Amino acid sequence: MNQVEAEKRIETLRSLLEEYGHQYYVLDNPVVSDAEYDRLMQELISLEKQYPDLVTDDSPSMRVGGKPLPHFEKVQHEVPMLSLSNAFNEQELRDFDRRIRQGLEKDHVSYSCELKIDGLAVSLTYEKGKFVRGATRGDGTIGEDITNNLKTVRSIPMRLKETVDLEVRGEAFMPKASFESLNSAKKEAGEEPFANPRNAAAGSLRQLDPKIAAKRNLDIFLYAIGQIKEVKIDSHTEALNYLSKLGFKTNREQKHCGSIEEVLDYIQSWQEKRADLNYDIDGIVIKVDVLKQQERLGFTAKSPRWAIAYKFPAEEVITKLEGIELSIGRTGVVTPTALLSPVTVAGTVVKRASLHNEDLIRQKDIKIGDTVVIKKAGDIIPEVVNVLTDQRTGEEIEFTMPTNCPECESDLVRLEGEVALRCINPKCPAQIREGLIHFVSRNAMNIDGLGEKVIAQLFDKGLVRDVADLYQLNREDLLNLERMGEKSVDNLLNAVEASKENSLERLLFGLGIRFVGAKAAKTLAAHFEIIDELQKATEEELTAINEIGEKMANSIVRYFSKPEVTQLITELQRLGVNTSYKGVKRAEQTVTDSFFADKTVVLTGKLEQLTREEAKTKLEELGAKVTGSVSKNTDLVIAGEAAGSKLDKAEKLGIEVWDEQRLVDEFKNVEQ
Structure with missing residues (x-):
């Protein structure tokens, strides 16, 4: 076969594989056997190896994964990928509907409702119909280039059915079957399994080696057009239909609703049958359907006014409370923790839940041996909701808080005005150990590599008794600790040394x-x-x-x-630890011409480009007063992701709101 013949055959193979892949991965309608598909793919790979100058970036062969990357490049989104505000109950949805109708006056409003896939938001860019770049959402303005990993997701078309220029948004996810298979393999290999499919999907797409992502069997649903040229689209429903026409996979469960009542019915139906899906969802996304109405409603600093995400109530499960364990914090507070029969809640196995204090145990009438209902507050922190007292057998045991510290046996006391019991022995081993953990933490001395387990080992072996001992650690002693190799020890000692220079x-x-x-x-x-x-x-x-x-x-x-x-x-x-302030002193500050001079600023939500502490320090250096709450005296609110009630209050009071990118840009202007 000469090169001309090879080029024709390669193009034929690519067209066949693209169509077969679309039928299988997007339409769920296989038209050839797996063996035939694999045979054609191997033929294509063989020809491309023989004629490497005929290889293109949009070839189906690129899905197997390219060479590992040293790092991910940053990508700026031309149109920001904003997060959505949340609703947690019917009243909040009705309030959303009322705001929409008020904003649009007498216009009829209809909504597009879609399942909220629990995965990783990504952006896909196509030029003349060819896939050229894929990126994570990041902070909404800047993401990471994960093109090679996204090429391994077989439901993402490498070439579209039209030669259009566009950027689209979607949610990459791991199907439940793929998740179970992956975790089984990790357990067999003695590795820590992923907590849930969302973490597995995010971890897979952030692998520097695309071949790893290729083995993870990820999928995607496209849910929006970010930018498009020379194509007129009037509604969100029309946009989804157009994406399907181009070859993208969209969620077939999307529904057009003519009223908020229909939206509520749609939500109720999926709350009842969400477990039947082969992928995880954590809510429903509701969008005003007509695009011109979306434009009229506009945006807040962090989210569109024309869309909202309804979050399903936290999953509640029943399990047995097998015991109560006590722990001592660095300030001596005694905290009881429920020991539970292992149970899966919101995708992770839960064995423990905080009981906070003795008063809560009494208030909820919790006994050892009780059958209890638990949930994850905010889908994160396990908590005991209530006791199923009708399932008591009479063998349950009343829990009584001890009068002595379980670590050092000193008397426990309850200080005036406090609900917690405390150990007030300053030499209590638990307090010393927790104090060491606090000392090395991120907001304190920030000594990377000295985690809780390492501190516990050092303390148990008598190598550290106070924070000064951390600066006298011996390399040989560290090498004798579990899971501490030479590189880990060198990094730890370097981090200890670097912490001496902290302010x-x-x-x-x-x-x-x-x-x-x-x-x-x-x-x-x-x-x-x-x-x-x-x-x-x-x-x-x-x-x-x-x-x-x-x-x-x-x-x-x-x-x-x-x-x-x-x-x-x-x-x-x-030992050389700095004990002087290294920040900008008031007497040295020349910030009278700074925008922030004498302004009261509140930081809220999650920042991506800066840590909260970095932003606060810089603002104070520029003459601002950074406070923790919004009031009529607040001049400016910086809103990160999931800003919540502080942002709502700022908007009600008419206070100026910036997103993180604007803050970063202002900092850069000051430096120039």
């Missing part, structure tokens, strides 16, 4: 002084500048500082009055 506020927060959080630590560090001055401060001097109250001032003075604390600070200084 004073991190050290103050890490020391765990009662009532002194990260914000107060920053205020104290900026005011006193060196720890020696803070150690000498009186209560009167402390309360004179804005935001430092009597309770905190008293705690600080009592903490630094202890001889063992003075000894610890001296030892840390001897």
Whole structure:
């Protein structure tokens, strides 16, 4: 076969494989056997190897996975991929409908309803009908280029049925059968299984080696057009039909509803039969159908006004409460935890649930041996909802909180005004261990590699007894710990060394002084500048500082009055730990011409490009006052993803709202 003949055969094979793949993966209508499909694919791969100059990026052979990448490149979305606001009950949906109808005055409103797939939002870009780029949603403005991984998703067409330029959005997901097969394989290999299909899908698409993604059998539903040229579309329903016509896989369960009553009926029907699907859904997405009406309604800072996501109620399951375990926190608080018969809730196996305190146990009448209802609050934190008292046998055991600490046997006390029991022994091993964990945490000294398990090993072996010991760790001792190889030890020791250069506020927060959080630590560090001055401060001097109250001032003075604390600070200084403030001092600030000077700013929601602490520090350096709550005195709200009630309050009060990208852009302008 010469090159001309090979080129014709390759094109024929590509057309056949594209059509067979579309019938199988998109329409669920196989027209040839798997063996025949595989035979044609092998022939194509063989010819492309023989004639490499005939290989194209949109060939079906590209689905097997290319070479591993060193990292993912960043991609800016020309049209932001905004998140949706949420509704959790019927009244919130009716309020949404009322706002829509008010916004559109007398226009008739209809809605497009779709299943909310529990997966990973992605963007696909096509030029002249060819797939050229795929990206994650990221922060809505900037995502990651995962083109090679998305090429392995067989329901994503490499070439469309028309030569159009467009960008579309969809939800990549892992079908339940693929998830079960993947986890079985991971368990057999002795690896940790994925918690749920969503995590598995996200983890698969963020593999630097596309060959791994290719083995995961992912799927996708396309749900929106981000941009399109030279094609007129009037409604969302029409857009979905057009996507199907182009060869995309859309969800066949989409429904056009003429009223909010029809929307509620649609939601109810899927709450009852969601378990029958071969993929996970966590709610229903409701959109105003007519695109011109969408344009009139517009957007808030974080989401479109014309769409909302109804979230299904948290899944509740029944299990047995087998026991109650007590743990001691770094401040001595005793927390009871329910030990449960393992049960799957919202896609993960739950064995434990916090019971918070003794009063809650009494309030819910919880006994050991009870049959209980549990759920995950916000689909994340397991909690006991209630006890099924009618299933009691009489063998259940009343739980009584101990009078002595389960770790050190010191007396437990309940301080005035508190519901929690505390161990007040400063030498309690549990408190010391938890204090060490707090000291190395991200918002404190941020020592990467010193997680809870490593700290527990170091403490149990007697290698650390206070935070100063962390700066005297021996390499050989670390190599003797479980799962600690030479590279891990080197990285850990480098992280310990780097933490010595932290600014004073991190050290103050890490020391765990009662009532002194990260914000107060920053205020104290900026005011006193060196720890020696803070150690000498009186209560009167402390309360004179804005935001430092009597309770905190008293705690600080009592903490630094202890001889063992003075000894610890001296030892840390001897070991080279910085005890000075490195931030911008008020006297040195020249921010009178900054946009943020003298403004009160609130940060809310999840930030992607900056940490909350980075944003706060920079704002304060530019003269802003960063507070935790929205009021009429607030000048500006920075809203990240899932901003919630603070954003709602800001909009009601008419306060200016920025998204994270605008904040980042303003920071860049200041630096220029």
